[in-house]
Amino acid sequence: MKLSQNRYFLVLFCALLLITQVHAQKAGLKKIDLPDLDSHLTFLIDDDLEGRATGEPGLDKAAEYIRKQAKRIGLKAIDDNGDYYQEYTLVSKRMDTENSSITVISEKEKINLGNPFYLLNPDTLNHEISGEVVFAGYGIYSKEDEYNDFDGIEIGGKIVMIMNRGPLDESGKSLLEGQDWSSDRSYQFKMPGIIMRGPKAVLIVMDPKSGYNSLEEYSPRMARYLSTSRYVKEFGQKDRSFMPNVATKIIMIHREVADEILKGGSKTLEKLQNKIDKKLKPVSFDIPETTVEISANYTLDEKAVPNVVGLIEGNDPELKKEVIIYTAHFDHVGTDGMGGVFNGADDNASGTVALMEIGEAFMAEQKNLKRSVMILWVSGEEIGLFGSKYYTENPLIPLEQTVVNMNLDMVGSVRTERDKGSVGGEKVSVLGMDSLSLIGGHQSSELMDIHNQTMDKVGMFTDSTMNDPNHPYRYFYRSDHINFARRNIPILFYSTGIHVDYHKITDNYDRINFEKLKKVSELSYLVGYELATRPERIVVDNPFSNWGRMR
Incomplete structure (x- = not known):
């Protein structure tokens, strides 16, 4: 009788725990909001920001906007100055x-x-x-x-x-x-x-x-x-x-x-x-x-350039020292010098605003987090992955305590009739409404399992066409996640794929499918939520350092 009671209370406890987790996930999901995604993105792609080129005034305006959103959301500033900025010095030789x-x-x-x-x-x-x-x-x-x-x-x-x-x-x-x-x-x-x-x-x-x-x-x-x-x-x-x-x-x-x-x-x-x-x-x-x-x-000239970073602190006394880092670059390629502006709606205002909503989602259920979650908006991606490289060489939380890097770059597009042929020598690869390109997951089979289970849960399909470190387009090496992978930190890089407007003036508001952007944001949040709340840290069973000679 006593054993049966114990089993009864154990089952009841597990059920209540599951209900609590589902409720927390839903509370977070409600914060990922279409009007907010629209509003944030509309600001970032305004011509007044002049294409957000690293080292230019438009990037500074974007950084200030992101900083204000980080503060509004309630993210914790963990940089030395307490202003959400991590700055490096860009030297330009013109x-x-x-x-x-x-x-x-x-x-x-x-x-x-x-x-x-x-x-x-x-x-x-x-x-x-x-x-x-x-x-x-x-x-x-x-x-x-x-x-x-x-x-x-x-x-x-x-x-x-x-x-x-x-x-x-x-x-x-x-x-x-x-x-x-x-x-x-x-x-x-x-x-x-x-x-x-x-x-x-x-x-x-x-x-x-x-x-x-x-x-x-x-x-x-x-x-x-x-x-x-x-x-x-x-x-x-x-x-x-x-x-x-x-x-x-x-x-x-x-x-x-x-x-x-x-x-x-x-x-x-x-x-x-x-x-x-x-x-x-x-x-x-x-x-x-x-x-x-x-x-x-x-x-020669020099200029201070910021990354923007904020933290949602976990609640477990020990596990909160570990962190899941979300990254998205907020810079783009500037202007064409003839009056045209490369506003970079998909590349990468989409990932930038997704991180704002993901941060807000985690703040809504912070009390349930065991591990901490960092939201890291990086600059300098378009000119050499500078911001993420600077962070990994000057981490605000020790890299050995970083569980996973989740990188979002170009996550707001859906294939249209225009998306045919190639662009910049690369085959157009943008996907449909229910598909998402995955790069990464190779370093941890547990991480890949979490990704696959979450994709099934939200009704999306994984496209792994580009998920080969030796693919001729080298996507594995071309966004900010690579600087974490090289430090043996498991990575997931999400993208909706290359479209005909890639690095063109036409990558603007009309390129964005906000329902798709919301869906990718929700998926990314749910994967991170699982990582932040599970009792055990995922195992890295295939570290990057074991892959042999890689670029």
Whole structure:
């Protein structure tokens, strides 16, 4: 009889505990509110914030708004100053365009060209480069195709000029089978082989068939990005330039500059490209009696840039020392310099406002939390994951007490009829209303189980297409979660996928499906709630450090 009573009270206790948990979850879920999501996002994507570029006034306005919301919600400030800010110093090295130039010197004349150019790997404030010039077609060596743009020429110690991409047919398809050279980013694959040949500099020009004369025509945003090199002062003087510490300087030039250089050989870029593509044979040569002088000069400035962070403290005397960290970057890519603003509604105002609602949800049931929950809005994601890297190197709670990082980046979109083909060289992958892209979960089978159970509970489906650390698009490494994963902290990265408006001015209010955004916010909250209330910490049974050589 006594044993039966004990069993009865045990069952009753478990039932009451379950009811309490369900009630707490519902209390939190009620705080994730469509009008609030709409209101917060509308503020963050206003043109007045100028695209929230890191280091610019618009980002400061966004940070101040987020800070006010953190305080309103009741998050605890745990930074040294008690103002919800964790600041780092951004150093910007900008090209001084008025004092930078390319000069073409021939036997007949010396022409100083004012066309913009972009040095991809600056390593000092002043660069002076001069030398003879060699035209090397596309700069491709393909053994499989028996094609070699370097056959019969010597580029060591000289300036070599190449076209972007590779030989193409009339439809734009690569004529070489060894590798697809039709991508506008193909120059990246050419550089190692060219640099091994020891040129002073590589001049890259958009090929005429591309339809673009210059980088700024192709992508004003990329042109502005390349005109400025940025790094975090506290990390040491490490420029995030393309192929740093390489003596050969890599420079993107205007087509008018290329044609001026080619005058010495009585050629034009268009005629040379047509000749190469027609016969699929290289046309490479030294440009006679022509030298080029390049002067590239830079200025430095420093600015304090904030992460915004607040805490919901747990109630267990010991377990509250552990923390689940939610992250979302609140920066975007700024303006196009011609009046257009990249407001980044989905990337990543969506994740930013989701964290506001998730924080409010946890505050509604704080008394039930065993572990603490941190809401961390990070800056600098678009220019190098700077904010999250700074946090993981300067954690406000010791990293060994961090249970999981849940990262939300682009979580407010649903596939439309417009979402076809590719964008920026990547296949459009945005999902439907009931699906969510997952990256992560590899480090802990328990964490993956919690994710799967919660997805079933809310009636959503997991898309794991991109959940491969070796996927060619490298999504596992391209958002803020990676800085936690590298510290052996299990991660879940949620996204609704890449859409046709990715990094375009059209990523605006109309891109957002607020019902989907609410659904992802609720899912993320429920996963975190389970992690914050379970008695035992999840086991990390496959730490990142055991994965072998990863980027």
